[in-house]
Amino acid sequence: MSKHDLKEKISKQINGKGYYLNPDDTFTLDLIESLLINDKRYGYMFCPCRLATGNREEDLDLICPCDYRDQDVVEFGTCYCGLYVDNDVVKGEKEVIPIPERRVDSHSSQEIPTSLGELPYPVFRCKVCGYLAARENPPHKCPICGVSQDRFERFL
Amino acid sequence: MKWNEVKLLNNKHDVKVFTLTTCIWCKRVKQLLEKEQCTYKFIDVDLLEGDDRDIAVNEIKKYINKLSFPLIIIDEDPIQGYHEKKIRKAVNE
Secondary structure: OOHHHHHHHHHHHHOOOOOEEOOOHHHHHHHHHHHHHHHHHHOOOEOOOOOOOOOHHHHHHHEOOOOOHHHHHHHHOEOOOOOEEOHHHHOOOOOOOOOOOOOOOOOOOOOOOOOHHHOOOOEEEEOOOOOEEEOOOOOOEOOOOOOEHHHEEEOO | OOOEEEOOOEOOOOEEEEEOOOOHHHHHHHHHHHHOOEOEEEEEHHHOOHHHHHHHHHHHHHHOOOOOOOEEEEOOEEEEOOOHHHHHHHHHO
16 A cells, blocks of 8 residues: 555545544655554554554554544644644644653553443543543544534533 | 764764654654754664664663653753754754
8 A cells, every 4th residue: 555545545534523634745644654664564553653562462552543642632733643633733723743652651451440430531422413432531523423522521 | 782873064962862763753853953964873763673672762761751752862961852943952052
């Protein structure tokens, strides 16, 4: 697959879902080319801006899109690499800047909570379509029905 | 662990950079240093294997808690990430 094909594929996947690729085409295509290099090296599209172990299980949370993309895009307007950005960046109202690493080094799987009071994340509900998102903040846009962040309510 | 060296005109500081070959911010740091004519050493950590990689990772962790690229060390002071103005100022002052 060429970098242009992969970009096209990602664009189709995210279209209308509140996710955006960095509008700097050269930057984005360079990153996508790096994803293809990592796919060839490791057998999975590991984040180009982080160091892979080569062990899929250990690297799982950093396979693009990584587990931290959504939180970083909501908080900083960009994912760690700058591949995914928010709509303000697309409109040219915000700049992509280097952001801190969100991943904690000793990455261990969390225990399954036994009661609602122990949930590791709050749960937000889209009041329009009922989509539930367990994360620090609701998404900028509901990936299912497309409404804006302010249409979400804290559910749990 | 072998450093690669780029020799240019600005030799005011000892500049070392830990990079990944796939990281676009890392490429930008190298381009910036070259634009500033700054002599620097770099190591592409993703190309290292075995002991060399462990040595590089341990070296990085002497300066910062979390593994993060690019890491620029200017006379032992770390700058984490492509902070263009900060890097430009540090290599020229």
